[in-house]
Amino acid sequence: MAPPFQRHIFVCTNRRPDGHPKGDCATKGSEEIRAAFKTELDKRGIKGTMRANAAGCLDTCAFGPSVVVYPEGVWYGGVKLEDVPVIVEEHLIGGRPVERLLMKFAKKEAKPGEAKPADTKPPGTP
């Protein structure tokens, strides 16, 4: 396996101390979910072009277990073990994100005064 990867799957495997108000994805089974992604990619012979990676907190604790797939930036929430082969088959191989598992959050706009990251040069740079 070697990058760059055609699709790079990040599974939050963050674990917080017991009783933390935010909870965490590991307690909700995300380590098993990550392992299942690895197994499914291997089974289908595509682990050479895709990677199921562990990630720290993806800042979507309320929606966990959280998974994000790049480069397309598709976010999945509340992922269960049995959803993994479906995501692999329909999205990673088939190219169709699994609608029912998409994380629901509003698109953010940069706040006024925030730097506007883009393809343009910020003022003052050469």
Next chain:
Amino acid sequence: MAPPFQRHIFVCTNRRPDGHPKGDCATKGSEEIRAAFKTELDKRGIKGTMRANAAGCLDTCAFGPSVVVYPEGVWYGGVKLEDVPVIVEEHLIGGRPVERLLMKFAKKEAKPGEAKPADTKPPGTP
């Protein structure tokens, strides 16, 4: 901060037992590099639209400390602490990847017989 992020930076913070032949990014200072990304994003007021994330092994141990920026899929290797503000300024804000830090690896093609992940349906799916 909330996703989706305009740019999502993953820093490998994997740590292996001492003396492991592959080495690891944490031993090469990647935890400090990740912290520096967070500080720089905060300082520039863009931590609302970008996130510096910890990641498990990115499978580029020989090139570490390893960083990948999505959605563009730009890979940096051998990143030093002093490179962080440069990457933030030139790439994350300015949109110009920092050429001298790009990881050098060959583009991979899918092997014959491997599933070909794409936007097309694989044979046999409905």
